[in-house]
Amino acid sequence: MARAQRNLYGCLVVFVCLILTSGVIQAQEDEAFIQYRQKVMASNGANMGAIGDIMKNKLPYQSHITVHAQEIQRMSTIIPDAFKKDIASGKTDAKPEIWKEWAKFTEAANAMGLEAAELAKVAQGGSMEAIGAQVKKLSDTCGDCHKPYRKPKEESYKNKP
Secondary structure (H helix, E strand, C coil): CCHHHHHHHHHHHHHHHHHHHHHHHHHHHHHHHHHHHHHHHHHHHHHHHHHHHHHHCCCCCCCHHHHHHHHHHHHHCCHHHHCCCCCCCCCCCECCHHHHCHHHHHHHHHHHHHHHHHHHHHHHHCCHHHHHHHHHHHHHHHHHHHHHHECCHHHCHHHCC
16 A cells, blocks of 8 residues: 555544534534523423422411522523523434524513512512412412423433333
8 A cells, every 4th residue: 555545544534533523522512402491491491390299288488589580590591591502413302493493582581580579579468369369370380381492291311211
């Protein structure tokens, strides 16, 4: 084999290895972004769950509802940034519609934040009836985002082998 051919083959091998390595690095980076945004959303779910537990079980933590609502409001401000990177494949339930309808998606996150802030105010008033009504409004805004932008449970990556 001529020296030029060996050099060419050597370059090809290095090139192929670089391409394969960059693909692995990209997949790892995408997974890190997905994991982060899932934690942001899980925080909202945990806070909503805690509010639900307080109300449903009549726990003596009514004053905590304000704190949970404030946390949801704060997290709503970082949702758009957490989803800025367009990744709808892999271990995620994010639908491509997020990035196709970016303005609507960010508007939905903002609406959730506004309802959460309102819940924090209402919770300070102490009326469980008013708190319950505002929790419903907040829950509805969560659904306004989940329905168009999150895969249904039966299509979730969690249910795939």
